[in-house]
Amino acid sequence: MGILDSKIPSGPLANKWTKHKNDINLVNPANKRNIDIIVVGTGLAGGAAAATLAELGYNVKTFCYQDSPRRAHSIAAQGGINAAKNYQGDGDSNYRLFYDTIKGGDYRSREGNVYRLAEVSGNIIDQCVAQGVPFAREYGGMLDNRSFGGVLVSRTFYAKGQTGQQLLLGAYAAMNRQINRGKIQAFNRHEMMDLVLVDGKARGIIARDLVSGEIERHSAHAVVLATGGYGNVFFLSTNAMGSNVMAAWRAHRKGAFFANPCFTQIHPTCIPVSGDHQSKLTLMSESLRNDGRIWVPKKKEDAIAIREGKLKPTELSEEDRDYYLERRYPAFGNLVPRDVASRAAKERCDAGFGVNKTGEAVFLDFASAIERYGKEKALTSGLKNPDKATITKLGEEVVEAKYGNLFQMYEKIVDQNPYKTPMMIYPAVHYTMGGLWVDYNLQTTIPGCYSAGEANFSDHGANRLGASALMQGLADGYFVLPYTIGDYLSDDIRTGAIPTDTKEFEEAEQQVRDRMEKLTSGSGIHSVDYYHKKLGKIMWNKCGMARNEKELKEAIEEISALRKDFWENVKVPGSIDSKNQELEKAGRVADFLELGELFAKDALHRNESCGGHFREEYQTEEGEALRDDKNFKYVAAWEYKGEPKDAALHKEDLVYENIELKTRSYK
């Protein structure tokens, strides 16, 4: 321990952030003009941070691998964003949002960070509305809310099924305003290849122009990494094809500790895998669980008949259906947290009740919602004694207004009409709670290197609640980093521009070149995707929804061997000094092959089950996660020591002064 200082301010929970803002150093507006900041990644966290820092007066350079900042994968978030506004008057408060988040994360996150998140959540909504984000509204013109998993209030704001898109476009618009003012220089189709340290401080990056292939040096007084999560280590996930861990991993290799890598969220409602050709998985928003009921057949023979196409799900009577979430968790029903819902689906499918060809799918059924809404609509429309067809039609219209784009997406992919037959869903890798270790100021263990959004580990513990990722990304970017980074930069007002013609930049650039040369000089037996798919299979089978000691040990050996094979035999066609998508992929997969091993090592060392980390050896008689607060109430932060298997563990003890640790129950 010892070397990890979380820098949580002292004092009562509700005053910590205000006190901290009053205590930290500021940089005066004239001096901000002399300070450069690099922001890597332009999703909600990076885009919001870049816009706000530029607005404050810093000179900002942004980098993204996409062709436009607006295409970062935050755009794909569907359901909504949480905020403790209590507009519904249902008893919500900052404390409740804080409590739900800590509990949802299975008591593996910091009180101070999470309370701050809850505290600024309301302001995010004000901010976004001021920017013109078209949130859903009620007929009276006020903002509408819906419910998400793991909570008992309606605090989720949304813009149809495209909330992430609208929030990202808001942050992108704020960026555009600063680009137009010349305060942000946007480097699109650029990838960060390495972090450059000068005298132990992060002072720049080596980037590759993905169009020309040119290697570039960029310096700054601080570097912000907001590059998202590492779910693609599983190959199949709901992440974008290009989502990768490279920036975070390069920083890790340079001294930034990597925290809780095994805390990964497997989202319960995704479209099931259809075949080996599949390149990615598609999420069906958690908001669907507001109205959809999850079930499998009660009898195995019915499940088999459905799998073989001999029986239609709509033909099965109510008595023959097992609404297993409502049965097991009557208090939260279909809205239990994601980790719980995912494991319950796996349990039913493993027991032989799966409903698609592969036996790995359960139903998400809207029939009762359609009927309920249809009756309500008929009543408010003044229709007396409407027939069943009219009720269904009216109900389908209401459901379409709520989830139309999701239903359309499902129909295009699966070729079935979800208004008429229940959706088939199965869990898939979606989000990574683990990430770069950061203190209260969002600074990593490298001075001057900050991390925001999904890329850091900070707020979600061992499981993230729905609609909290957007909240955290924007909180970090708009409201936290712009304050805390000033405290560090106040020492740099006399530093002047950082030169790039120094030996530190030269060495870093040479290492980047050497690595690319090495990638293109393999014996050329297998493609990059071949290795990525193999890695994904190991991760999914041995580090997925349920883990055990034996298989984790096997995973470590297998990943290590696969990495060796990769570096000897990978085939990367084309050259390093031109546009080359295979080379881009190769660099990313090379880092996943290291991260995957650390992931397994972390999962192996954590001898407890908590949140998304479920160790088969540690469960209650009812199959619920069995946490061990005595021995594992800490953040596991790993220090790079060469091979992933040699990584050194540092523990940050989690202190709970305001919340009593309990066994999580949603029953």
Add this chain to the structure above:
Amino acid sequence: MKLYLKIWRQKDASAPGKIVDYTLDGVEGDMSFLEMLDILNEDLISKGEEPVEFDHDCREGICGTCSLQINGEPHGPDRLVTTCQLHMRKFNDGDTIVIEPFRAKAFPVIKDLIVDRSAFDRIQQAGGYISVNTSGNTIDANTIPINKYDADEAMDAATCIGCGACVAACKNASAMLFTSAKVSQFALLPQGQVEATERVQNMVRQMDLEGFGNCTNTGACEVECPKGISLTNIARMNREYLAATCKG
């Protein structure tokens, strides 16, 4: 199924391009169009050839990165989908499929099927925002009630993913549907009124500077738009522009 592919190959922006023929076997209906191209690329890599480069990222129809002119139509024959959500069940065994990049003067080819759509970014930088600081010191979100119909209509305009299909579909390579969707989102909301005059003027000026063509109301853009952005937005932008011009 077996497919005959005719694909545009171009080494870089300055090199001449040409159509190259490929035959691909073993394609299944459940594959997406991009997964079909993945298989072709695996095949090319194993033969020691350079794979076909194409833009793609989220593969769930929202990021707007994927493009492709498929048999002459942006995002292919299906309606209201992007190429990543187009599935091979829309094609038949033995079909010939012509795959080209989006064609427009303002979208120069970078490599193979990849084009440069940064002109869209510059149009938005010219005024596609509301000038509020992101410091959080704003009024409570519910202070200004907004009529639900207006909010919904603004949302419909805001769902544009900026893919450029409208430009690729238009015989004049006009960007009116894209630009008008951005203008409309703000024109429909009270927050957007303060800067309405400058916004529409600046965005239209930038659109013209980028070399997009004029609108002749053929409506091809609306038909091909994967997000169903309505032509009404163009009418609204024209009205906004006229009003702005009258104001001076």
